[in-house]
Amino acid sequence: MIKKIPVDQLRLGMHVHEFCGSWMDHPFWRSKFMLKSDADFERIKSGGVRELWIDSSKGLDVDGPAACVRAITREAVAAEVERELEFAASMPFALDEAEHGEQALAKAAALYRRSVPKIASMFGEARLGKAIDAGQCEELVEEISESVLRNPGALISVARLKRADEYTYMHSVAVCALMVSLGRQLGLQGEQLKKAGLAGMLHDLGKAVMPLEVLNKPGKLTDAEFDIMKSHPERGHEMLLEGGSAGAVVLDVCLHHHEKVDGSGYPHKLSGEQISLFAKMGAVCDVYDAITSVRPYKSGWDPGEALRRMAQWKGHFEPRVFQAFVKTVGIYPVGSLLRLQSGKLAVVTAQNAQNLLQPKVKAFFSTKSNMRIEPLEMDLGSAYCQDKVAACESPDDWNFKDLDRLAGLPKP
Known part of the structure; x- marks a missing residue:
């Protein structure tokens, strides 16, 4: 039987079926394996994993009746998730309904293609150690914002159609579009929406200086490599500070988009109200686009499946922000x-x-x-x-x- 357990119930001899979180949250390449190694056991317990799924038909089960109360079956979790998504669907819809035809999709795709060389150029400058002027992205952010507000469904649908070799650049554009659309759903307007979009565009700038052999590694990261990857928010923040033109919102989202409301995120383990609204938005948008995209080393999840998995990750996202995000992309996103x-x-x-x-x-x-x-x-x-x-x-x-x-x- 597939069961979800808190990490403090994990023990050697259990068959790990899946981690509760995206593959970015842990250094394990495989999500299904028999837990035999003390080293792997310690990596899981010290790596920020709070919950995971086990398969009791392939390994040890949780101990005793009291422990079973804390273990939840997949069916029970699925029912709870559907209730939460239906509640999110009942929220008022802030975006105007737009035409979602082939013409709108073609325009959105063309905008994405035009964006690639601009983002690639900026990341190239960062990799060479040049100061990054956040203002150079404002015109592109404005264009993306206008596209989202005209046809929110079109640009968000195209957002996950990335070539694996362009993922890093297109991820920046996608998160920008998602931040604008989510911000509108949350009631942001004018300059606030522009700041949200610019923050989405620049949130992963630190990845420009990550070693390529680590960034694109087609396999399990070592603990040292995982620590290197977890440094990208601080590296990006440093580069934006040096550039001198990034506002407070952009700096905040760049530094804190991997924080989680339960305090298990990084780099500062902030929790609850210590995390700003914009950083909470960035966390949801970043994860959704990452797990629905094809990567050099991993295929993306179906959009509908991605939302349902994210709904299970208790403590990762602010509930109000996640509910608004569900309303933004839909219970059943295009392509589901x-x-x-x-x-x-x-x-x-x-x-x-x-x-x-x-x-x-x-x-x-x-x-x-x-x-x-x-x-x-x-x-x-x-x-x-x-x-x-x-x-x-x-x-x-x-x-x-x-x-x-x-x-x-x-x-x-």
């Missing part, structure tokens, strides 16, 4: 794979601002006949549509490689 009550599989093509639980989809596969069908566009929120969402599905379980194309998303 859904099973409908009819037995059809469908990919999400657009959000329904009035009801995030009933998106627009394109059905393309019948689970009853186990074969592809002629693609059928459906608005699950329409009074004329009798079909509803039954569950989320993992594309990997079905070996579907063309969901982005079916969703109408352009190539990166």
